[in-house]
Amino acid sequence: MxxxxxxxxxxxxxxxxxxxxxxxxxxxxxxxxxxxxxKFDNLVWADEFNGSGALDEEKWFHQTQLPPWGSWFGGLVNHYTNRVENTFQKDGFLHLVAKKETFTDQGETKEYTAARLNSKFSFTYGRVEVRAKLPSGVGTWPAIWMLNTNIDEDGAFWDNQGYDTTKWPYCGEIDIMEHWGDDQDYVSSALHNGSSYGDGVVNVGGQKIKNASDDFHIYSMVWDKDKIVFSVDGVEHLTYAPEVKDENTWPYDSDYYFLMNIAILPEIDPDFTESAMVVDYIRVYQ
The missing domain is CATH 1.20.5 (Single alpha-helices involved in coiled-coils or other helix-helix interfaces)
Structure with missing residues (x-):
């Protein structure tokens, strides 16, 4: 037993x-x-826009220099300025304002002004959150996006610091949020690189949201060594994770910086006068 x-x-x-x-x-x-x-829960950089008047110059640079041919890429019809009329802080918000006004700069006269910001902060890998509401009007094109610090673009902050080694699109671009006024409430994200650029952009996705220009939404990106994921208010709409990561598909392994701007397209509504992208905060976690 x-x-x-x-x-x-x-x-x-x-x-x-x-x-x-x-x-x-x-x-x-x-x-x-x-x-x-x-992962990526440690806040490493942010702007809460709690100041008054002009932006914090330790964090932001106004990119105003026109390309050599006198207009910004895409046939834009606006100047970017460093004036408080186009960029200011008030009541805890950044106001990035596009205006209809005749303005002459660098020998060129244009009928619209706006602002294009470069962050003086750059990083590799992390989670980004931007809480914002968007401008409205056919012909407006607001964007929250990123470029590699190595981009060769005269007049950009990091180019001015001597980092300019690589032409676009091979430097890489990360579009966290884009919105076109002729498709109100549809927001888009995209990746530009040597395998996807110009009319051949294939790494793109988006979603329709409610009241993009009247309500605040949180535009997010999570970026690690394997993939980049984009979402709005926690709802994902694009994951980029190429099986082959080489210089054409994955220039996303070095430092990138932020840009925020409103571009004015040639098809701007003739009745457009003024509209703003209002940003509550921008935060980076690692």
Whole structure:
């Protein structure tokens, strides 16, 4: 009888030991999942726009220099300025304002003004959140986006610092949010690089949201060494994770900086007078 019990006990011990290992593995996996979900939770840079008047010059640079041919890429019909009329802080918000007005700069006269900001902060990998409401009007084109600090673009902040080594699109571009006034409430994200640019952009996705120009929404990006994921208010609409990561598909392994701007397209509504992108905050977690 003892021999039978002993014979039965050994398999029972093995079963119990296997269950212990499985349960602990499950706990370990759950812990790993928790770690993944909590990744990029350390706030490393932000602007809450709690000042008054002009922006914090330690954080932002106004990019105003026109390309050599006198107009911005895409045939834009606006000047970008560094005036408080186009960019200011008030009541805890950034106001990035596009205006209809005759303005002459750098020998060129244009009928609209706006602002194009470059951040003086750059980083590799992290989670970005921007809470904003968007301008309205056919012909308006607001964007919250990123470029590699190595872009060769005269007049850009990081180019002025001597980082300019690589032409667009091979430097890489990350569009967190774009909105076109002729498609109100549809917001888009995209990746531009050597394999996807110009009329051949394939890495793009978006979603329709409610009241993009009247209500605040949170535009988010999570960027790690494997993929870049875009969402609005927690709802994802694009994941970029190319199987082959080379210089054409994945220039996303070095420092990028932020841009925020409103472009004015040639098809601007003739009745347009003024509209703003209002930003509550921009935050970066790593």
């Amino acid at each position: 003892k021999k039978i019990l002993s014979t039965l006990a050994f398999p029972l011990v093995l079963i119990l030991f296997s269950c212990f290992i499985f349960l602990n593995k499950g706990a370990s996996d759950s812990s790993s999942d928790r770690d993944d979900s909590q």
